[in-house]
Amino acid sequence: EIRSKPDAAEVELADGRTIRSDVVLYAAGRTGNVGSLGLDVVGIDADSRGRIKVDPQSFQTSVPNIYAAGDIIGFPSLASTSMEQGRVAACHAFGVPLPPPPETFPYGIYAVPEISTVGQSEEQVRESGAAYEVGVARFRETSRGHIMGVNTGFLKLLFSIETRRLLGAHIIGEGATELIHIGQAVINLGGTVDFFVNNTFNYPTLAEAYKIAGLDAWNRMGRGQAADHAGESVSLPVPPIPAAIA
Known part of the structure; x- marks a missing residue:
């Protein structure tokens, strides 16, 4: 329900919460302009x-x-x-053969801040009944975030505990619609949490948030086994501990 007030607009959500805003944009959808096509x-x-x-x-x-x-x-x-x-x-x-299309593609919302997502949402993973783990990185945790003065925004990655594969990537913040393509590539190529842990990301960049989120999830998942494309289990290496930390 939407209510107009003297100083604001109120939107009452289905769960009983009320949101106040200066302006409410209500999108009723679109219709195809096919009337004159015959x-x-x-x-x-x-x-x-x-x-x-x-x-x-x-x-x-x-x-x-x-x-x-x-x-x-x-x-x-x-x-x-x-x-x-x-x-x-x-x-x-023209009869040009094509492989099957990828199952996932990214969505981009060019708001301030930007919002972008690819793969399954946490709600979808939960409804599927699959065991999963979450890794989160906040842009303020990256050096590039410090340099740019970015104090908000985050990246959330969802991983299957059974296969360790990336199931979904979700970003809110600076450059979200650009950064999402890393998650898209890893999902469509069947990559796992270990990709983010074992690979190097440019420093300082906001993309380093993938490394931080990957480590966040890996620390809770620990060393495990993942199913390869043939359905067999393969051992995953433990990343070496840097000498400075050891």
């Missing part, structure tokens, strides 16, 4: 919101020689995914 002439139907149904692998419509991509087909309605959909559609139309 879809009925070629035998293509759109749903009640003007979206066209396509094959998710080829982006063919119900008419094989007509393709659709981008916002007109609905979720996720991102510029980045729309460009990729167009590329896949063109390759399919």
Whole structure:
């Protein structure tokens, strides 16, 4: 429920909490601009919101020689995914073979601060029943954060305890939409928490937050075993302790 007050707007959430703000933006969604396309002439139907149904692998419509991509087909309605959909559609139309698309892609919200996410959310992992561990790094913990005067923002990584693989990466703060691509690559390549522990990140950078978050999770997970791509268990090395610390 949204209530207009003399000095603010109040939004009452489903869980009973109330948020006060100067302005409330209510997004009711979008509809496809298909009214003048003559879809009925070629035998293509759109749903009640003007979206066209396509094959998710080829982006063919119900008419094989007509393709659709981008916002007109609905979720996720991102510029980045729309460009990729167009590329896949063109390759399919010209018979160019393509591998299966990656299961995950990043979302970017260009607010202040930026918000970006890829993979599973903590709620999704919890609902799946899988055992998981979380690693968190705050930008103020990085030297680059000190240099830039960044006192807010954080990176959260979710790891499977069974396989040690990265399940999700979530960032709020400076450069979030740029930094998320590291998490995207590790997820799509089947990387584990040990990637972040055993690899070197440029110093000083905000990307070093991945190392900090990886160590945060690794310290709780400890040495373990992860399943490789063939489903067999492989031993994971323990990172060497720097001489300065030893």
